[in-house]
Amino acid sequence: MTGPVVVGLDGSPASVTASWWAAREAVDRHLPVVLLHSWTAQPLDVPIAQEAHNKQRYGREVLERASAELLHRHGDLALTTELVSAPAADALLERAESAAMLVLGSRGHASVASFLLGTISLHVLGLTPCPAVAVRAGDPAVEAGWGHPAAADRDEVVVGVQEPGAAARPLLEFAFTAAAARGARLRAVRALPLTSLVTRLDEDLEAEERVRLAEALAPWREKFPDVAVTKHVATGPATQVLLTASDRGCLTVVGRRRHSSHLTWKLGPVAHAALHHIPCPVAVVPHS
Template identity: 50%
Template sequence: MGGSVVVGLDGTDISVPAVRWGAAEAAARDLPLHLLHSHVSQPLNVPTAKEPTTRKRAGAEVLGAAEAMALQLHPGIAVTTEQVSVQAADALVDRSRQASMMVLGSRGHGAIAGFLLGSVSLHVLGRAECPVVTVREDVTASYGRPDIVVGVQEPGTQGEAVLEFAFAAAEAHHANVRAVRAWEPSAVAGFVPTAPTSPPDQEDAYTAAEEKKLADILAPWRAKFPDVTVVEHIQRGRVASVLLKACPQASLLVVGRRMHRTPMLLGPVVFAVLHHSCCPVAVVPRTGTCPT
């Protein structure tokens, strides 16, 4: 990945952790940091100035403060700023075509309606062509915990961009990859539920089959990233619940989203982890990027 780490700024305090996280990511991966603000898009809790010149002046102050903070935290990184006169969502989606990743702030728990539904974040998360990381306003450190948790559900090439992002992040930050695969007996081909729980031998067989699937999926990534420690995590249950339970020691949770999903831009698993995760969440468009 050679593009910039793009951070979207809305002029509120929730942008501060996003700038910190984006600057740390740019430093770790030796990438430029690009800070973007739209003076025509304002959050509902920010009074909108009537005069365009006043809005532009305020935007320049937002960008200047963010640039100064990024350089103070990581003096060696290259930082550029951009103020646009189009809607923030449109500008961010456009920049995602060349970016390595995008970073947005969120209000975290209890504010899903304000953070996602009908918001700039929802549009960007669902349309961006690069990974988008959401950082809650109470996150104070980047990669302060040892694990990067990644959901491994898709067979074949559909999940490879998700694993590429997780392993590259782990390599850059000297972290572990915790590869999580959830399974439910009712989802196993040919299984007809006849009782509330499966017999122990049947459960063991399902678990063994899922372990082999996960090991086979991870094998080429272990070869490509030999210095990354991988923890295989198999658990019975719904995907979102299993992922969230795996995150107490995580610095980042990585999940995939389907490209061109309609009518909802994001699926239920992505919505659930964005709302409930205790750590930043990276939403990665699923594309095939097979390791060589």
């Protein structure tokens, strides 16, 4: 994986949390970070006048504060900033063409494990050609700074494997790389559809799917021999199986099918549910 980790930074608590996560990820993967702020797409609650000059000044201050904090934490971090006038979604998608990943903040409820995704985030997540990660404010799976480590029980990278074939390869590459960088266990999740009766055929199907999943994992286990792997095959709705499997997740990886048109974007039901309900950063990885 090459290219920078690009962070959409608007000054909100969620985007700051996203920058913390991105910096740690970049250090672990030996990648540079780009902090990007669109001064024409600032949060509605920013307490500044609407003149362009003040918006640009606010943007520079946001970038300077975040840069100083991240470089103080990670002295060896290669970091640059960009203040742009283009709409945030357009600027992020343009840089996604050469980025290793995009990282976006998403406001989170204090008492409910849920994402509040705005139109910009959904648009970017549905169109980006590179993996994109959504990080919610106050996420316990994110190291928040000195004396505020990530929750100790968040020790697994979880990847949803809807179809153990070619479509799963980009997801597994991303997930194994993330697990190796963290020294974390990888949990590969496969959901089987519910049937009206529990029969011997159901047991045979589950055994066959375990074999298929093991075959899909085999080349990546060989490439990443130090990553411990758990195969998680369960019967039930894919979204519920993935949500249950992510209890110990420090990162959950889901897929999104690529679209031929840049004017059409869509997140599948599993990706959409994961982004709204899984209580850890969620990576959406495009695949063919």
